Structure formats: structure tokens, C-alpha cells
Amino acid sequence: MPVELTINGKNIKVEPGTTILQAAQKNGIYIPNMCYDKRLKPYGGCRLCVVEVEGQPRLFAACSTPVAEGMVVQTETPKLAKARKLVLELLLVHHPLDCPICDKAGECDLQDLAFKYGPSQSRFFAERKHDPERIDAPIVERNPNRCILCGKCVRVCAEHQGVGAINLIGRGFKTKVSPAFEETLNCEFCGQCIDACPVGALGAKPYRFKSRVWYMDEYATICPYCGCGCTTNVSIREGRIIRARGKEDVGINEGNLCSKGRFGFDYIYSENRLTTPMIKKDGKLSPVSWEDALRYIAEKLESIKEKYGASAIGAIGSQRCSMEDNYMLQKFMRDIIGTDNIDSAARFGYAKAQKAMEKAFGTDILPIIKWDAPLKADLIFVVESDITSTLPVWGLNFIKAKNDGAALIVADTKETKLARNSTQWLRIQPGSGTVLLSGIAKVIIDEGLYEKDRAFTIKDFDVFANSLKEYTPSAVSKITGVSEDEVITLARSFVSSKKRLIALTSNASENTKSINTLLAALNLALLMGDGPDAVQIPAEFSNTLGMWMVGIRPLGDGKNAYEIFYEPDTVKALYIMGENPLVTFQDVSKVERTLNGLELLIVQDIFLTETARLADVVLPACSWSEKEGTFMAATGDVQRVPKLISETGQSIPDWKIFRNLARVMNKDIGLKDLMDIRATIADMVVKGGTKEVCPSFNPVSHEVMESVSDEYPMFLVTANILQHSGALSVLSKNLDSVVSDAYLQINTKDAKRYNIQDDMFVKVRSRRGEVYLKAMLSDEVPEGTVFAPLHFAHARVNALTYPSLNGGLPLVAVKIEAA
Numbered sequence: 162m163p164v165e166l167t168i169n170g171k172n173i174k175v176e177p178g179t180t181i182l183q184a185a186q187k188n189g190i191y192i193p194n195m196c197y198d199k200r201l202k203p204y205g206g207c208r209l210c211v212v213e214v215e216g217q218p219r220l221f222a223a224c225s226t227p228v229a230e231g232m233v234v235q236t237e238t239p240k241l242a243k244a245r246k247l248v249l250e251l252l253l254v255h256h257p258l259d260c261p262i263c264d265k266a267g268e269c270d271l272q273d274l275a276f277k278y279g280p281s282q283s284r285f286f287a288e289r290k291h292d293p294e295r296i297d298a299p300i301v302e303r304n305p306n307r308c309i310l311c312g313k314c315v316r317v318c319a320e321h322q323g324v325g326a327i328n329l330i331g332r333g334f335k336t337k338v339s340p341a342f343e344e345t346l347n348c349e350f351c352g353q354c355i356d357a358c359p360v361g362a363l364g365a366k367p368y369r370f371k372s373r374v375w376y377m378d379e380y381a382t383i384c385p386y387c388g389c390g391c392t393t394n395v396s397i398r399e400g401r402i403i404r405a406r407g408k409e410d411v412g413i414n415e416g417n418l419c420s421k422g423r424f425g426f427d428y429i430y431s432e433n434r435l436t437t438p439m440i441k442k443d444g445k446l447s448p449v450s451w452e453d454a455l456r457y458i459a460e461k462l463e464s465i466k467e468k469y470g471a472s473a474i475g476a477i478g479s480q481r482c483s484m485e486d487n488y489m490l491q492k493f494m495r496d497i498i499g500t501d502n503i504d505s506a507a508r509f510g511y512a513k514a515q516k517a518m519e520k521a522f523g524t525d526i527l528p529i530i531k532w533d534a535p536l537k538a539d540l541i542f543v544v545e546s547d548i549t550s551t552l553p554v555w556g557l558n559f560i561k562a563k564n565d566g567a568a569l570i571v572a573d574t575k576e577t578k579l580a581r582n583s584t585q586w587l588r589i590q591p592g593s594g595t596v597l598l599s600g601i602a603k604v605i606i607d608e609g610l611y612e613k614d615r616a617f618t619i620k621d622f623d624v625f626a627n628s629l630k631e632y633t634p635s636a637v638s639k640i641t642g643v644s645e646d647e648v649i650t651l652a653r654s655f656v657s658s659k660k661r662l663i664a665l666t667s668n669a670s671e672n673t674k675s676i677n678t679l680l681a682a683l684n685l686a687l688l689m690g691d692g693p694d695a696v697q698i699p700a701e702f703s704n705t706l707g708m709w710m711v712g713i714r715p716l717g718d719g720k721n722a723y724e725i726f727y728e729p730d731t732v733k734a735l736y737i738m739g740e741n742p743l744v745t746f747q748d749v750s751k752v753e754r755t756l757n758g759l760e761l762l763i764v765q766d767i768f769l770t771e772t773a774r775l776a777d778v779v780l781p782a783c784s785w786s787e788k789e790g791t792f793m794a795a796t797g798d799v800q801r802v803p804k805l806i807s808e809t810g811q812s813i814p815d816w817k818i819f820r821n822l823a824r825v826m827n828k829d830i831g832l833k834d835l836m837d838i839r840a841t842i843a844d845m846v847v848k849g850g851t852k853e854v855c856p857s858f859n860p861v862s863h864e865v866m867e868s869v870s871d872e873y874p875m876f877l878v879t880a881n882i883l884q885h886s887g888a889l890s891v892l893s894k895n896l897d898s899v900v901s902d903a904y905l906q907i908n909t910k911d912a913k914r915y916n917i918q919d920d921m922f923v924k925v926r927s928r929r930g931e932v933y934l935k936a937m938l939s940d941e942v943p944e945g946t947v948f949a950p951l952h953f954a955h956a957r958v959n960a961l962t963y964p965s966l967n968g969g970l971p972l973v974a975v976k977i978e979a980a
Contacts, residue, residue, distance in 0.1 A: 162177070163175060163176060163177075164176070164177050164179070164228050164229065164230050165230060165231065166184065166228050166229070166230070166231065166232040166233070166234065167232070167233045167234065168181070168184065168185055168188065168190050168234045168235075168236065169190060169234070169235060169236055169237070171188065171190070173187075173188045175187065175228055177227075177228075178227055179227065179228050180203060180223065180224055180225060180226060180227055180228070181212055181221070181223040181224075181226050181227075181228055181232075181234055182194060182197060182210055182223035182224040183199070184228050185223065185234075185236065190236060191236075192210050192212065192223050192236050193209045193210060193245060193274055193277075193278070194207065194209055194210040194223070194224055195207040195209055195270050195271070195274070195309065195311050195359045196224070196311035196312060196313055197210065197224040198313055198316070198317065198357060199409070200317065200320075200321045200417075201313070201316045201317065201320050201321060202316070202320065203224050203225035204224065204225065204311075204312060204316065205222040205224055205225035206310070206311055206312055207248070207309070207311050208222060208244075208248050209245055209248055209249075209274065210222055210223040210224045211223070211241060211244055211245070212226075212234050212235060212236050212241065213234070213235040213238055213240065213241060214226075214232060214233070214234055215232075215233035215234075215235075216233075220240075220241070220244060223236070242278060245274070245278045246278050246279065246280060249271075249274060249275055249278055249279045249280075250279070250280060250283050250284060250285060251285065252271065252309050253271075253275065253279070253283060254283065254285045254286070254287045255287060255288075255289055255290045255306075255334070256271070256289075256290075256306075256307060256309065256360075257289055257290065257306050257307060259307075260272060262370075263307065263361040264361055264364050264368060264369060264370065264371075265307075265358075265360055265361030265364070266361070266373065266374075267373055267374035267375055268374045269359070269360055269361060270359035270360065271309060271359060271360045287334075289306070290305065290306035291306065292305040292306055292337065294306075295345075295346070296366060296369075297345045298345050298346035298347070298350075299350055299366075299898040299899045300350045300352065300365065300366050300367065300420070300424055300895055300898060300899060301346055301350060301352065301354070301355065301363065301364070301365070301366065302363070302364045302365070302366045302369060303338075303339075303346065303362065303363055304361060304362050304363075304364070305337045305338065305339070305362065306362075307360050307361045307362040308337060308338055308360070308362035309359070309360055309362070310329065310336055310337075310338070311359060312329060312338075313354075313357040313358065313359065314327060314338060314354035314357055314358055314362075314363055315327055315328055315329055315338060317353050317354055317357045318348070318353070318354055320564065321353065321417075321557065321560070321561070322349065322351060322353055322557070322560075323557075323560040323578060323581070323582040324348055324349055324578075326340060326346065326347065326348030326349075327339060327340055327346070327348075327354070328340075328341070330343070338362070349419075349420060349883055349884075350420045350424070350884065350899045351418070351419050351420050351423065351553070352365060352406075352418065352420060352423040352424060353407075353417065353418070355406075355423075356406050356407050356416065356418075356423075365404060365423075365424070367403075367404070367424065367427065367895050368403060368404040371398070371403045371404070372396070372398045372403055374396075376398050377396040377397060377398045377403070377404075378396070378397050378398075379394050379395065379396050379397075380394070380395055380397065380803065380805055381393075381394050381408075381411065381412070382394075382395055382786065382802055382803055382805060383703065383792050383794075383800045383801075383802050384418070384421070384422040384703065385481060385703050385784075385785040385786075385802075385889075386421040386422060386425060386702070386703060386886040386889070386890065387419075387421070387551060387552050387553070387701065387702060387703065387795075387886055388552055388699050388700040388701055388702055388703065388705055388706065388794055388795030389413070389414060389552050389553070389554045389555050389794060389795065390412075390413055390703070390792065390793075390794025390795065390796060390798055390800055391407075391412055391413065391414035391417070391418060391419075391422050391554055392407075392408075392411050392412025392413070392414060393405045393406070393407065393412075393418055393422045393423070393426075394406055394407065394408050394411065395426060395786070395805060397805060397806065400806055400807060401430075401806065402426050402427075402429070402786065402805065402806065405418070405422065405423050405424070405426050406418070406423065407422075407423070413532055413794070413796065413798065414554045417554045417557060418554065419553035419554055419883070420553075420883065420884050420896060420899065421553075421884070421885075421886055421890055421893075421896065422554075424893070424895035424896060425886075425890050425893045425895060425896050426786070426893075427893050427894055427895050428784075428889060428890065428892040428893040429767070429784040429785070429786055429787070429806075429809070431768060431892040431893075431894075433768045433769055433892060434767060434768060434781075434784075434809050434810070434812075435766060435767060435768060435769055435773070435779060435780075435781035435782075435809075435810070435812065436781055436809055436810025436811060436812065437449075437781060437810055437811045438450065438451055438453070438454035438778070438779065438780050438781060438811070439454075439778070439779040440453070440454060440457055440777070440778050440779075441776065441777045441778070446769075446774070446776075446779060451811065451813075451821075452825075454778055454780060455818075455821060455822050455825045456825055457778060458763055458778055458822060458825075459822065459825045459826045461734070461760075461761045461777070461778075462474065462498065462734060462761070462826075463826065465733050465734045465760060465761060466498065466499070468733075469733050471498055471499035471500045472500060472502065472720075472732075473732055473733040473734065474494070474498050474500045474502065474732060474733070474734045474735075474736070475500065475502035475503070475504075475719075475720060475725050475731070475732040475734070475735050475736070476490055476491070476494045476500075476502065476503045476504075476735070476736040476737070476738070477503075477504060477505055477506075477722065477725075477735065477736070477737045477738065477740050477742070478490050478491065478503065478504070478505040478708055478713035478738055478739075478740070479505065479704075479708065479738050479739025479740050479815075480505060480506065480507055480701065480702035480703070480704055480705040480708050480739075480740075480887075481702055481703055481704060481739055481785070481887075481889060482704065482708070482738060482739040482782075482790075482815050483704060483707070483788075483790025483791050483792060483802065483815075483816075484704060484707040484708070484710070484711050484790070484791045484792070484793060484799075484842060485790055485791060485816045485835055485838045485839065485842070486738070486739075486790065486814065486815035486816045487704070487707070487708045487711050487712075487713050487738075488711040488712070488816075488838055488841070488842050489815070489816040489819040489820065489830070489832070489838065490503070490713065490736075490738050490815070490819060491503050491711065491712040491713055492819070492830060492831075492832070493819040493822065493823060493830060494736070495712075496828075496830065496831070497822075497823050497826060497828045497830060500719065501715050501716060501717045501718065501719025501720075502715070502719045502720040502725065502731075502732060503712070503713055503714065503715060503719060504713065504714055504715060504719075504720075504721045504722040504725065505708060505713050505714070505722065505740065506669050506722065506740055506742070506745050506746065507669070507700075507701075507705055507708065507709060507713075507714075508669075508714075508721050508722040508723060508966070509669035509722070509723075509746070509747070509964055509966070510667050510668045510669040510670075510671075510701055510705075511528075511667055511700050511701060511705050511706075511709065512709075512714070513667050513675070513676040513679060513966075514528045514667040514679055514698040514700075515527055515528060515709070516676060517676050517679035517680050517683060517698075517859075518683070518693060518698075520680060520683075520857065520859050521680065521683035521684070521686075521687065521693075521856060521857060521858075521859060522683075522692075522693055522854045522855065522856050522857075523854065523855030523856065523857055524853065524854055524855065527706060527709065527710070527797075528693075528697075528698045528699075528700070529700075529706070529795065529796060529797040530555070530697045530698070530699045530700075530795045530796055531694055531697065531796070532555065532558070532796050533558065534558075534662055534694065534697050535558040535559045535561075535562040535567070535662060535664070535697075536558055536561060536562050536565070537660060537662075538562060538567055538658075538660045538661060538662035539567055539568065539658040539659050539660045539661070540567065540568045540570065540654060540655060540658035540660075540661050540662070541559060541562060541563075541567055541568065541569045541570065541662045541664060542570050542572070542651075542655065542661070542662065542663045542664070543559070543569070543570070543571045543572070543573070543579055543583075543663075543664045543665070544572050544573075544594040544597070544598065544663065544664075544665050544674075544678065544682060545572065545573050545574070545589070545592075545594040545665070545671075545673045545674050545678065546573070546664060546665045546666040546671075546674075547573070547575070547577045547578070547579070547666070547880055547881065548579060548664060548666060548699075549577065549578040549579055549883065550577070550578075550880070550881045550882055550883045551666045551668060551699065551701060551881050552666075552699050552701075552795065553883060555699065555795075556578070556579065559579055559582075559664070560579070560582050563582060563583065563584060568584045568585070568654065568658070569582065569583045569584045569585075570583060570584060570585045570586075570587070570651065570654075571583040571585070571586050571587070572586075572587040572589050572594060572597055572641075572643075573586070573587075573588070573589065574588065574589060574590065574591045574673065574878060574942070574943060574946055575878065575880075575906075575941055575942055575946075575948055576588075576940070576941040576942075578883075585651075587641075587643050587647060587651075588642065588943060589641040589642055589643055590640065590641055590642045591673050591876045591878050591946055591972055592672075592673045592674070592865060592876075592970040592972045593640050593641040593642070593863070594665075594673070594674060594678050594681075595674075595675070595677050595678045595681045595861060595862075595863050595970075596632065596637055596640045596641055596863045597637060597641050597643065597648070598678070598681035598682055598684070598685055599629055599632040599637075599681050599684075599861065599863075600632045600633075600634060600636075600637030600641070600648050600652075601648065601651060601652040601655060601685060602629055602632070602652075602681075602684055602685050602688055603629040603630075603632040603633065603634075603637075604634065604648065604649050604652035604653075605652050605655070605656055605685075605688060605689075606626055606629065606688070608652075608653075610652070610653070610656040611656075611688045611689060611690075612688070612689055612690035615690035616687070616688055616690070619687055619856045619857065619858055620855075620856070620857040620858065621857055621858045621859070621860070622858055624858065624860055625684060625858035625859070625860050627860075628860035628861075628862075634648045634649055640863065655685075655689075656689065661686075661689065661691065661695060662695060662696075662697060663682045663685065663686060663695065663696045663697070664696075664697045664698075665678065665679060665682055665696070665697075665698050666698070666699065666701070667679060667698050667701075668701045668880070668881060669701075669745060669746070669747075670745075670879055670880055670881050670887075670950075670951045671879065671880045671881075672747075672877075672878065672879050672880075672962060672970070672971045672972055672973060673878055673880075673970070673972065674970070675864075675965055675967070675968050675969055675970050675971070676966075676967065676968055677861035677862065677863070677864070677968040677970075679696075679698060680859045680861050681861050682696050683696050683859070684858055684859060684861070687856055687858060688858075692854070693854070699795040700794075700795040701795075702886070702887065703785075703792050703794070704792045704793060705795070706793040706794065706795060706797065707791065707792055707793030707799070710793060710845055711842055711845060712845075720732065722746075723964060723966050725755070726742065726746060726751065726752050726755050727748070727751055727752075727755070727964065729755075729758075730758070732759070733759060733760045733761070734759060734760060734761035734762070734763075735756070735759055735761070735762055735763070736763045736765070737762070737763065737764050737765070737766075737772060737776075738765045738766070738782075738815055739765070739766055739767075739782070739815065740766075740772070741766075741770040741771060741772045741773075741888045741954075742756070742772055743756070743770070743771040743772045743775075743954065744770075744771060744772075744887075744888040744951070744952070744953075744954045744959070745887055745888055745951070745959075746959065746964070747959050747962040747963050747964040747971070748929060748959065748960075748962060748963045748964060749957060749959045749960050750929065750930060750960055753775075756772065756775050757775065761777050761778075762775060762776045762777050762778075763776060763777065763778045763779075763780070764776040764778070764779050764780070765779075765780040765782050765815060765818060766779070766780075766781075766782060767781070767782050767783070767784045767809075767812065768892060770888070770954075771954050780818055781809070781810060781811060781812040781813075782812055782813070782814065782815045782818065783808050783809070783812045783813060783814045783815070784809070784812075785802060786804070786805040786806050787804060787805075787806055787807065787808045787809065787812065787814075788804055788808075788814040788815075789801070789802065789803060789804045789814075789835055790802045790814075791839070816835070816838060820832065820833065861968060862968060863970075864968050864969045864970060865969070865970050865972055866963075866965060866969040866970060866971055866972065867928070867963075867971075867972055867973060867974050868974060869945075869974045870974065872976060873926075873927065873928065873974035873975055873976050874945070874974075874976065875911070875945055875946060875947055875974070875975050875976070875977060876945065876946050876947070876972050876973065876974060876975070877925070877927065877946075877947050877948070877949060877961060877962075877972075877973040877974075877975045878942070878946055878947070878948045878949075878972075879948070879949055879950070879951050879958065879962060879973075880948070880950070881950065881952075882900060882950045882952070884896050884899045884900045885900060885950065885952040886952075887952065888952060888954065890952065891952050891953055891954070900950075902935060902953060902956065903934055903935075903949060903950055903951075903952070903953040903955075903956030903958055904934055904935050904936070904937040904949065904950070905923050905925060905934040905935065905936055905937065905947050905948070905949050905977070906937045906939050906941060906942050906947060906948040906949070907923070907936055907937070907938055907939070907942065907947050907977070908938075908939070908940060908942050908943060908944045908945075908946070908947075909938050909939070909940055910944050911944055911945070911947070911977075912936065912938045915977055915978060915979065916979055917936050917938075917977070917979050918936065918938075918979075919936060919937065919938045920935055920936060920937075921935070921936045921979060921980070922934070922935055922936070922979075922980040923935070923936045923977050923978065923979060923980055924977065924978050924979075924980045925947070925949070925961060925975050925976075925977050926961075926975060926976045926977075927961040927962075927973050927974065927975045927976075928974070929960060929961060929962075929963060930957075930960035930961055931960075931961075932956060932957050932958060932960055932961060933980055934949060934956060934958070947975065947977060961973055961975060
């Protein structure tokens with residue numbers, strides 16, 4: 162039953178449990194506040210939101226007082242104005258009057274409230290704060306003198322982000338917000354605290370002293386990094402983006418951003434940007450005109466097609482280029498060249514999820530996540546997936562769900578952020594998620610806890626049940642390292658939950674899962690009578706889903722990315738758009754041999770990447786902010802990306818390059834502008850499961866492709882890290898200031914065993930090659946396992962790894978020694 166109350170003479174109805182402040186905001190009634198944040202628990206610290214309640218002698222904090230039936234509230238009276246004036250006087254006693262040099266001036270809550278309620282002079286006098294500014298940390302600057310101790314930053318970091326890097330330390334007038342022992346800030350550097358701060362106590366170092374808010378124009382756009390599809394609001398001055406921030410209730414992210422979305426925009430200003438077309442002459446790339454570059458490409462492609470046939474030409478699309486760009490790439494290749502050899506890096510990640518979903522539900526429906534799926538679940542089971550690094554803002558929903566009472570169970574080798582915030586963390590052996598999932602299914606079947614009426618009707622149930630014979634709790638315990646009791650208890654908890662959710666990632670950078678892991682999760686969902694939404698597998702990058710949707714994959718008998726790069730002489734010419742295989746693909750030595758063996762390599766990119774340096778022709782494309790386009794997020798939402806700034810050098814949009822190239826080849830591609838392209842691809846965009854579902858169980862095995870030995874006694878685990886995304890983010894100076902180099906995470910006991918010190922260089926050798934990485938001693942990884950990220954080209958960590966398309970786990974056995 163709704164609660165009825167009156168605020169400022171206005172009769173309103175709200176749900177029980179709503180606070181006075183929330184009720185007012187929902188009905189367009191302003192109540193001043195400085196410590197309230199809808200993402201956080203009520204705090205009642207600033208006392209600026211005080212209101213009068215009829216029949217009550219005292220004032221009430223609107224942010225922490227729930228509504229009651231018949232309540233009559235006044236938000237603007239002389240008594241309240243006097244109280245707020247007093248609070249502001251007290252806040253300003255120690256606050257420095259440095260608005261002329263404070264970056265927050267013009268959008269500062271304290272400044273606005275002082276103007277509205279504040280006195281012309283203060284009745285209180287005290288020594289101003291004079292702590293030194295802290296600009297020693299990457300990206301985030303702190304000025305404790307401006308802090309009003311509202312605690313929003315502390316609470317956002319702990320409650321919402323699940324980090325707790327800062328706290329209120331000290332007592333009385335000496336209280337301040339700081340990391341423990343006033344050390345240098347060392348956190349995720351997401352910047353959520355900056356947006357939450359109502360004053361200028363926390364700021365973005367890249368924005369420091371750059372502009373006033375009234376000199377900037379602000380535009381909403383879509384973040385170019387992960388598949389969340391977050392709206393980021395960028396501020397532009399004189400044609401240059403100088404900051405990005407989240408705004409409350411804007412976008413699917415509702416104002417939340419990660420470090421990449423808030424600080425990573427500056428990659429577009431990298432010194433490595435391509436500004437002119439180039440052709441390789443005498444082994445060196447030399448600038449040429451667009452006409453010469455396109456004519457050269459046209460002649461070479463026609464020559465190779467005539468000599469070897471269209472099947473000797475292939476193309477690699479981009480998970481970061483727009484749907485329009487990718488559509489034009491595949492249309493050029495299929496209609497102008499006549500080849501189906503089209504694929505992308507998603508072959509080693511998202512394609513596995515799509516194939517698993519197709520096998521389990523008998524349809525080509527794409528795996529599309531539900532943004533609020535974690536918030537609706539009673540039990541969430543995350544299997545060998547660092548979701549808060551892959552899709553950081555979606556990952557916040559997992560933490561919120563746990564804080565709201567859901568059971569969050571994480572099975573992972575590495576101590577991830579979700580593991581630290583979980584209800585239960587099962588530290589399993591690398592790559593053993595498939596075994597754990599199958600073991601849970603075995604317990605459920607043996608104890609008769611599954612949905613019998615539903616499961617018996619699903620294809621291959623008997624075959625699936627028989628395939629689980631070897632996955633007894635004892636056998637599962639030996640392989641995973643999880644106790645038998647934990648396996649059995651987890652299975653029973655899974656069954657007893659009314660709403661279950663299994664969440665996994667499927668990324669090209671990961672090596673602890675295979676398609677079998679995904680199928681094992683889907684088998685478990687089918688066993689309980691759950692549909693596709695019970696298993697959430699997100700698309701990794703900003704337009705992975707859109708790229709797949711418009712046909713960047715073999716649609717007939719064309720060669721896929723694995724065949725193109727890892728099977729000799731598959732193609733003679735390769736057109737690569739917005740991808741850097743020398744960094745993002747595994748077993749880089751094979752990739753390099755393939756690229757060097759081509760008769761023609763065309764690279765179309767915004768940077769002179771490692772792959773572009775090997776190219777015969779390099780074409781400069783516009784970045785995400787320099788062209789219009791469309792992204793499809795992991796949720797299936799199609800979002801427009803506006804053009805915000807001018808092109809760099811002679812770069813032009815990717816789609817336009819293909820249109821122009823077709824014209825040079827005297828062919829009509831049939832599309833002349835963005836409107837034509839969008840009209841063509843509109844019918845291809847289908848959201849949700851409208852097709853008939855034909856479920857089927859898929860028995861899986863635990864197949865480890867490479868085992869440890871006396872010579873290679875440790876497993877190397879690879880995955881994303883929070884501050885970076887593929888190979889793109891390393892071109893951001895802001896993000897590079899947080900994590901600028903690859904590293905090898907080693908358990909402290911292993912480090913002692915191998916005489917390795919923190920920050921020491923370590924030689925890491927696998928059966929394919931060796932690299933040198935700087936050691937990072939940490940108990941986040943268990944004994945016998947080391948971890949390294951793949952984002953950094955110069956580190957060549959992917960010289961150690963290898964790809965896997967089928968059910969085999971591409972774990973890498975390595976040997977480490979002090980360099």
C-alpha cells in the first residue's frame with residue numbers, strides 16, 4: 162500500500178520505506194543536501210536537508226527519515242533557513258576561500274548553497290586548514306583543506322565500489338579523509354569519489370587547472386571500451402576533450418563509471434596517431450596521398466584475386482569500430498571482393514559463448530546480458546571470471562546484490578574483487594571450473610533435486626547424466642581443491658534458491674575456460690529448468706555484439722580467424738580494421754609468421770600499431786569521438802555515438818574508406834552515406850529470444866591441453882586487468898600512469914622458493930617462448946600459479962600462450978627464474 166503524505170502543501174504517494182528526501186525528489190521538490198547519494202545507505206551527516214514535520218518539535222534529516230502515513234512536511238521555512246545558514250557558517254569556518262583556483266568552482270554544491278543561504282560574514286573564527294595537497298597518486302588529487310567531511314567518498318568507495326581504499330581518520334577538528342596512515346592513495350582509481358565529492362576536495366589530475374566549467378561544452382556519448390555501454394559525459398574546450406564524468410541517472414550506468422570510462426578518453430591524443438596514408442617502399446612506410454593509397458590497394462587486391470581467387474583474401478573486423486564501419490567492411494569483402502573469409506578476435510572469446518548458447522538452446526540467439534540480472538537473483542555463482550575487470554560497472558550490480566542479501570559465490574583461482582566481496586570464495590585450481598560445475602550437476606542428479614518433469618523432456622538427458630559418473634564429490638575435490646562438503650553444500654544451496662544466476666566471461670585474453678566450461682554452466686541451468694537468462698555471458702567490448710550482428714564472421718564456408726592466423730598459407734592478402742593481432746592474439750610467433758608471409762597486408766587503424774608496422778599499406782581512420790556511429794552494448798541496446806571533435810590529420814571514418822575504395826575499383830557498393838548504411842542494417846538488429854528454443858544437454862569433458870612438469874612446474878593464468886581493455890587503453894597516458902607495464906604476479910611462498918624479490922625482473926619460459934616480466938609478490942594468486950596481463954605489446958606475454966577453439970583448456974605451463 163502506498164504511503165500518503167504532504168510536502169509543501171502537495172499531496173503525494175510513495176512506497177513504504179521511502180525517505181522524505183526521496184519522496185521530495187521524485188515529485189520535483191528541492192531539498193538541499195550534501196551527504197546524500199541514492200546508491201548509499203542513509204547517513205544524515207551534513208544536516209542541510211533538515212525539514213519540519215507537523216506536530217514534531219525538532220527538525221528531521223530528510224535523507225534518513227522514512228515517510229509515514231499522513232505526514233505533513235515543510236522544506237522551506239524561516240526556521241529551516243536559519244538552521245541551514247548555521248550549518249553553512251560552521252562548514253565555512255575551516256574551509257579555505259580559494260574558489261578562484263579551485264577546479265570545482267562553478268559546479269560546487271557548497272558554493273551554491275552558501276550563495277543561497279549563507280551569511281555575508283561568519284560569527285565564528287578559527288584557524289583555516291593548511292594540510293598539504295596530495296598530488297602524489299596517479300589520476301586523483303586530494304586537497305584535505307576543502308573537505309567538509311560529508312563522507313560520501315568514503316562510503317562510495319566502501320559500500321558501492323567494494324574497495325574501501327579511504328576512510329575518515331583522526332578525531333575532532335583533525336579528522337580528514339585519507340588512506341590508512343596518510344599513505345599515498347593506492348586503489349582502483351575509478352574516480353567515483355571525484356564525482357561524488359560535493360566540493361573540490363577530490364579532483365581529477367588530468368583536469369587540474371585546465372578550464373572553468375563555463376568555458377566548456379558538455380556532451381553525452383558512449384564509452385568506447387567495454388560492453389557495458391555506459392554513457393560518459395565529456396567536456397570540450399576549444400575542440401579538445403579535457404575531461405569525462407558520470408552524471409546521476411544518465412545512461413544505463415546511471416552515472417557510474419570505471420577508470421577507463423572516466424580517464425581513458427585521452428588515447429585519441431596519443432603521439433602514435435596515424436595522420437596520413439602510408440605505403441611501404443624499400444622496407445619503410447612512407448606517407449602518400451589517399452588517391453595513391455587506394456589505387457595501390459585496388460591494384461594489389463585485383464591482382465591477387467586474379468592470381469589465386471577471391472578465397473585467398475581475408476579480413477579482420479573490429480570490436481571497437483561502429484556497426485556501420487563493420488557492416489561496410491563485410492559488404493566490401495563479400496560484394497566487391499567475393500570472399501567470406503571474414504572474422505575478428507571475438508572468435509577466441511565471444512564466439513565460444515554464441516556457439517555454446519546455440520548448442521544448449523538450439524537457436525542462433527546471441528548471448529545478451531540483462532543489466533539487472535544480478536539484482537534479481539537470490540544466488541549468484543561466478544565461475545573463473547573477473548567480471549569487475551571485464552565489465553566494471555555491470556560488476557557493481559553483483560556487489561550491490563550481495564549487499565542487499567543475495568548469496569554471491571565465487572569460484573576462482575585468483576583473488577578477484579568479487580572474491581573479496583563474496584559470501585563464499587572457493588579457491589579452485591586453474592581451469593577446473595568445468596569440473597566443479599559438472600560435480601554440482603552430479604550431486605543434484607544423485608539426490609534427485611533437479612526439475613524432473615522438465616529435464617526428462619530435454620534432448621540427451623540420459624547421455625548427460627551418464628557422462629557425470631566420473632564427477633563424484635571425491636573426484637571433483639581432488640581436481641578443484643574444493644572440499645567434498647563444499648561441493649555438496651553448494652549444490653544444495655544452488656537448488657534451494659528460488660532465482661539462480663551463473664555468470665561467466667568469455668574473453669580472448671583468458672586461458673582458464675573453454676567452450677566446455679560454458680556448456681557445463683548451461684547444462685546446470687537446463688537441469689534446474691532455467692532458461693538462457695540464467696547464464697549470463699557478456700560481450701567483451703563496446704561493439705562486440707554489434708560487430709557480430711552485422712556479419713563479421715564466416716557466414717558460409719569462409720575461413721575463420723583461427724584458420725587465417727594459425728594454419729599456413731590460408732590467405733595471401735589480409736585487410737585488418739581496428740585490430741592489433743600481434744598484441745591481442747595468442748602465440749604471437751605464429752601470428753607474426755603469418756603476417757610476414759602475406760603478399761599484401763592492409764591495416765586500417767587510428768594508431769601505428771605493432772601490426773601496422775608490418776603492413777604494406779596503412780590507412781588512418783577516425784577515432785570514436787571523431788565520427789558518427791552506432792554501438793550495440795552487451796545488453797543488446799543500440800546506442801548512437803555522436804561526432805564530438807574534428808578528425809586528426811587526414812583520417813576519415815572507416816565506412817567511408819570502404820566506399821571510396823569500391824569506387825576506385827569501379828564498383829558500386831550500393832551505399833553512399835551513413836543514412837543508407839543505417840537503413841540497411843536496421844532489419845538485422847534483433848533483440849532478445851524471439852526464436853523457438855530447442856534445449857539440449859551437452860556432455861563435456863575436462864581436457865587440459867598442457868600439463869605442468871618438472872621442467873615447467875607452474876601454470877600461467879592470463880586475463881584482463883581493471884585499468885586496461887585490450888590493446889587500446891595502453892595508449893592512454895592517464896591509464897598508463899596507474900598501470901604502465903606488464904607484470905608477473907607471484908605467490909610470496911613461490912617467490913621465496915625461487916629467490917625472487919618484489920620488482921625484480923623474472924624470466925618466464927613456456928614451451929613456445931620466453932619473456933621477461935617484473936615481479937609483483939602477492940597472495941592473490943595461489944602457490945604453483947602465476948598471473949600476467951596481456952595488454953602490453955612490448956612485454957609479449959602472448960609469446961607464451963596458445964589458442965583453443967574447442968573444448969581444450971589452453972592453460973600454459975611455465976618455468977620462472979630470477980633474471
